[in-house]
Amino acid sequence: MSNACSKDDCNRVLLLHGIWMTGIEMGWLKHRLTSAGYQVERFRYPSLSRTPVENAQLLNRFIRQRGYDCLHLVAHSLGGLVLLNLFDLFPDQPPGRVVLLGSPVHGSAVARRLARHSWGRRLIGRAGERGLVEGAPPWNGERQLGVIAGTSGRLGIGRLLGGIEGESDGTVMLKETAIPAAADRRLHDTGHMGMLFSTAVAADVAGFLRNGHFPR
Template sequence: MSERRPAASTPDGVVLLHGISRTARSFRRMELALRDAGFATLNLDYDSRRKGLDALAEDIYPAIDLFERGLDGSVHFVGHSMGGLLARVYLARHRPARLGRVVMLGTPNGGSEIADRLKHLAAYRAFFGPAGQQLVTRRDAATSALLPTIDYCAGIIAGNRSVYPITSMGLPRPHDGRVSVANTRLDGMADHIVIRTSHPWLVRNREAIAQTLAFLRNGKFAKA
């Protein structure tokens, strides 16, 4: 976990939540860009493969609560893939008093068709753990209850390129190799944009980073 306070002129902070089986290091380039823009950052590691979304939301609460208390302004959230779902669960349970904006990158808001295909395989279940079972498109009642309709300013960035030519076969096009563009969409979202990159590179892509900054500042993406 890494944390940095902002310059006095820009008191907002950003919580970064990586995707399943990733670490905070995957957000390093995004984190540096946010810092350069004057935001405080909290780039969290969490046990994405060992617990379900409900337990993970409780695990990250103490660090986010402490971070929020040290800010003079709003706290924003940026989540990659499952990190976006974790942000939604967290905000449903522990919404900050000064919540800012939320950016989701390649988040399977409508579920992942890849998870549908692999959920019964022992190797998938062992590697991705309880949260991996919550990424499917047909969610059970308990998982659906964790993800209520949003009522905050959220922007979604989707990719439309794949680096998984075999495992992504059968995904509805366009897709990023893991999630279809259609399933990144979310009722109540403020804005949505599609960029030319694949699922794992959304956190490092220059345009994705620039669009994240644009949304955090203005509540909308910079359209060409």
């Protein structure tokens, strides 16, 4: 499979949810992308009982079974770490673009704080390995990737637990989302979950998938 989008009219999109989620919460974003002309599916994975590496293996199997000619990938939070593991382990994916929404690619200070306690380790399950605690593999830079991060840190689990420094979406710090090799980056005044229900974020996702950069 090629690693560069070969069709300007590629309209297949796969959404990946974050930790503790099922994909249902991405329904509004799916609706907005469908309205923009995309055919959208959701990939559901066990965020607690399997590591990001194991979920990347499941995702690779899912993609192979469907035989996509071209596929864009959009992931929220932990889903983005699953994607980085996917491209690290299985780089030969269908051509397409990638968008990460609030993904702590360098690991999460909040998750590391939780991991200090037995009750906290139960909350993050196995998502820490090459994921929320350890950080994901570096982006290989072989296709266009857009990063969206939130800066409205007024609410979120990070505010409850502490450990958040500087700008954040309330759960993930801005610096935790940074990928120097990304094609483009966009900041929104929204919280970690709020970005899934933001009209402006949805428009940016659709624009990046269409053009390889966020609308100016």
